[in-house]
Amino acid sequence: MSGIVDVGVRTPQKLTFAQRLYLPEILAGMRVTIGHLLRNIFAIRKLPTILYPEQKRDYSGRFRGKHILKTREDGTLKCVACYMCQQACPAECITIVAGEHPKIAYEKYPVVFDIDMLRCVFCGFCVDACPKDAIWMTRDYELAFFSRGEAVFGIDRLIEKPGIPVKDGYGYRPYYPGDGTVPPTDAAAAPVQPGDGERAKLREKGLLPVFRPSAPRIAAKI
Amino acid sequence: MSTVAAPPLSAPAERIRGLLSTTPLSDRVEVRDLDLPTLEVAPSDWPAVARFLRDDPGCRYDLFLDLAGVDNLKRKGQKTRFEAVVHLHSLPKNEHVRVKVLLPDGAPPALPTARDVWPAADWFEREAFDLCGFDFPGHPNLRRILCHDAFVGNALRKDYAPGQRWFATEEDMKMPAWSQETEARAGHFETQTLSIGPSHPATHGIVHLIARIDSERITRAETQIGYLHRCFEKMAETHTWNGVIPYTDRLNYVSAMINGVGYVRTVEKMLGVEIPERGILVRTILSEFSRIMDHCVNIGANLVDIGALTNFWYLYQPRETIYGLLEACCGARLTVSYVRVGGLAIDVPEDFVARCRALLESIPKFLSDVDRLVTNNRIVRNRLQGTGLVSKEQAVAWGLTGPMLRASGVPYDVRRARPYDFYDRFDWDVAVSTEGDNLARYLVRMEEMRQSLSIIRQAIEIFPEKGPVNSSDWHVVLPPKDAVYHDMESLIYHFKLIMEGIRVPRGERYEWIEAANGELGFYAISEGGGGPYRLKVRPPCFPMMAAFEKIIIGGTISDAIATLGTLNVIAGELDR
Numbered sequence: 102m103s104g105i106v107d108v109g110v111r112t113p114q115k116l117t118f119a120q121r122l123y124l125p126e127i128l129a130g131m132r133v134t135i136g137h138l139l140r141n142i143f144a145i146r147k148l149p150t151i152l153y154p155e156q157k158r159d160y161s162g163r164f165r166g167k168h169i170l171k172t173r174e175d176g177t178l179k180c181v182a183c184y185m186c187q188q189a190c191p192a193e194c195i196t197i198v199a200g201e202h203p204k205i206a207y208e209k210y211p212v213v214f215d216i217d218m219l220r221c222v223f224c225g226f227c228v229d230a231c232p233k234d235a236i237w238m239t240r241d242y243e244l245a246f247f248s249r250g251e252a253v254f255g256i257d258r259l260i261e262k263p264g265i266p267v268k269d270g271y272g273y274r275p276y277y278p279g280d281g282t283v284p285p286t287d288a289a290a291a292p293v294q295p296g297d298g299e300r301a302k303l304r305e306k307g308l309l310p311v312f313r314p315s316a317p318r319i320a321a322k323i
Numbered sequence: 324m325s326t327v328a329a330p331p332l333s334a335p336a337e338r339i340r341g342l343l344s345t346t347p348l349s350d351r352v353e354v355r356d357l358d359l360p361t362l363e364v365a366p367s368d369w370p371a372v373a374r375f376l377r378d379d380p381g382c383r384y385d386l387f388l389d390l391a392g393v394d395n396l397k398r399k400g401q402k403t404r405f406e407a408v409v410h411l412h413s414l415p416k417n418e419h420v421r422v423k424v425l426l427p428d429g430a431p432p433a434l435p436t437a438r439d440v441w442p443a444a445d446w447f448e449r450e451a452f453d454l455c456g457f458d459f460p461g462h463p464n465l466r467r468i469l470c471h472d473a474f475v476g477n478a479l480r481k482d483y484a485p486g487q488r489w490f491a492t493e494e495d496m497k498m499p500a501w502s503q504e505t506e507a508r509a510g511h512f513e514t515q516t517l518s519i520g521p522s523h524p525a526t527h528g529i530v531h532l533i534a535r536i537d538s539e540r541i542t543r544a545e546t547q548i549g550y551l552h553r554c555f556e557k558m559a560e561t562h563t564w565n566g567v568i569p570y571t572d573r574l575n576y577v578s579a580m581i582n583g584v585g586y587v588r589t590v591e592k593m594l595g596v597e598i599p600e601r602g603i604l605v606r607t608i609l610s611e612f613s614r615i616m617d618h619c620v621n622i623g624a625n626l627v628d629i630g631a632l633t634n635f636w637y638l639y640q641p642r643e644t645i646y647g648l649l650e651a652c653c654g655a656r657l658t659v660s661y662v663r664v665g666g667l668a669i670d671v672p673e674d675f676v677a678r679c680r681a682l683l684e685s686i687p688k689f690l691s692d693v694d695r696l697v698t699n700n701r702i703v704r705n706r707l708q709g710t711g712l713v714s715k716e717q718a719v720a721w722g723l724t725g726p727m728l729r730a731s732g733v734p735y736d737v738r739r740a741r742p743y744d745f746y747d748r749f750d751w752d753v754a755v756s757t758e759g760d761n762l763a764r765y766l767v768r769m770e771e772m773r774q775s776l777s778i779i780r781q782a783i784e785i786f787p788e789k790g791p792v793n794s795s796d797w798h799v800v801l802p803p804k805d806a807v808y809h810d811m812e813s814l815i816y817h818f819k820l821i822m823e824g825i826r827v828p829r830g831e832r833y834e835w836i837e838a839a840n841g842e843l844g845f846y847a848i849s850e851g852g853g854g855p856y857r858l859k860v861r862p863p864c865f866p867m868m869a870a871f872e873k874i875i876i877g878g879t880i881s882d883a884i885a886t887l888g889t890l891n892v893i894a895g896e897l898d899r
Contacts (some may be wrong), residue, residue: 109756165653
């Protein structure tokens, strides 16, 4: 705690004669601006401006850009269509339609996983909500479209493709190497052994409920 | 009457009840004790209670803060369907009070205007008329304010279907009646009506100013707002408590962090969760940096408006670096969404303190550059000194807070008046000025930036190197990811929190903090669900914009532009 400072008293309300003459104050101002000018000329590499797009800002590893759907080692999506990200999304931009996975270990997988990039506010709530480490964000922020329909990204544009480096690198994600956070040991990256049609057998015996996709696919209005 | 002993009241509530008992109102006003002393009055008693609260020497509630219309349709155990909830502050007593005007069922909701007691009530009543459909007999200008004129219904009533769309065409947009009159009886050839905005570079946002000018002087003015209205409060009702956070970023988007902190503080108080010291300090440091950013933008843009372009870049350079710091913490520059109920989204990066220290080194240089360029420059003085005058009495009557109020000589700063977080631990000064003109506001903001730097410096000194930033209450905070992947119980907590939201106990709360441009209040009502039943924001720039049309009378248009700059009106927060 401390006191109150009256800035009106500290800065004199009346200008001195020299200050009222314009010229001395203008020269004092010129000293500041020319100082900046010279510094900018001689230290041009330190200029704060960035010559985009030739030069790009170096964002941190937490940058919240375009999403990416993580895959297991066998290339299938880690996502189990639990709808957590869809529920957590404050902009309601994620649409998931769940399908029945042929391997019983997964039970569900997303048939449709759409993110409407024009609705998305890039808050990262989906990453926080995911219990399967299936959705991350990247540092890719160059998203431009010719139509609204094009802005709805499906699995094909969100999935991490093996062997192809992620554009601009990973961004916001649940853990960061070398950041004190430990990568989970059980983030379900290992593929599950191929099933032997166990689910089909169960279905035949009537031991599985009738599968109903829970959300209709929302077509973008163009 | 009932014989059940009422629970003892807090000291302020007891005092108000004691004072009331000497007036004829005593048996008609019920004094309750919620988070604030709460008075329940009938609409017919409201003018008398209002005068009592403002004028009684034991009350002196002179600062009108907020009027929230509440629709209790889906709320249990309430006396009436509609109530108007007023929040007041007493500058001499340094206390808040809440008044609930219970609007009887069976009749259209109406209560007498309090505009003649607190002029600040003017726009707040128009807002309640617009969004909740309350009538205020005696209000001279009761028109829609946030929604457009072609809007049908009242958006914040619980029986309003939010999916409806209303389109306004040019014919629907009404100019005020007096502006038409002038055209018709233009006796003086130099009297004319000038329309500035909505999209004018000097409005820095979308604000429409209609001014009648007699040669150079403004003789009458009116501002029309609402062009950026998206009904934040209705949106909040359809989201979980955490889901509202990205929306708060878009209120005052120049200092988004502070809004989030103000909002989560409200929810945390309702829940009663404690945040670790480290988490609070991160919030404080980033809030103070946001305040510096906000003042940088305000002063920079204001000086651009009056022709001093260079300062803009000198002030935007530290802002750029602060954005870099925010981005390194949470992944976004402007819309940070960094806070969560119960803590933060993620711990700060390892180089957080080092980056803060680097900023503390660099910012004062830019401030002193601007100071040397501007403060004693005669051109700037001629534009700012003596224009946009607001006296102390006017500032209080118009409900101004923040740098506007302090520049008029009232040392009311929420961080000092009601120290939240660790503000009482820091050694800092409240910047005031008694002049009340545009120059005073500029000087107050410059000094506040220096004080903020001092606060950050002290916060970094006590900043724990390691430690949690989040509460460990898994009913509120998401469990750590590693636990979610492994442990079924953690997964269940995680699932419940995401799918249903945090269960906030039933009740209501008004929490207020010092945002960059004044007192930012959040009045939240919970019905025990996963999201707010009603969330009302007390935007600091709403009463400022209401006062704008009164401040500029008698000045020139160019003075009005300079004044609009020093108000620091952010359209996202103004229109919500």
